[in-house]
Amino acid sequence: QVQLVESGGGLVQAGESLRLSCAASGSIFSANAMSWHRQAPGKQRELVAVIWGGGSTKYADSVKGRFTISRDNTKNTVYLQMNSLKPEDTAVYYCNHMGYWGEGTLVTVSS
Secondary structure, X not given: OEEEEEEOOEEEEOOOXXXXXEEXXXXXXXXXXXXXXXXXXXXXXXXXXXXXXXXXXXXXOOOOOOEEEEEEOOOOEEEEEEXXXXXXXXXXXXXXXXXXXXXXXXXXXXX
């Protein structure tokens, strides 16, 4: 069993930054991937970024160059640094580990 708790969402203006955190507890495997996903109103959930145990990363084209995913295995926490935010980044952001999901944190970007 894995528990994931996201935090750090909020209301910002276009061009500003936010850092999301996802704290994991339970049967965590640091060698396994952790990922961030988002779901905008009326749209399907989509992958934003993933980081594997060795530190390699992959990003959705829409966030490349603006978002950075990182993890601290000593704290069982994954982060998503989001810079140059756009209104189209507005969504509920979820983290995932081994198929488990958190409750999500809302990010709203105003124009």
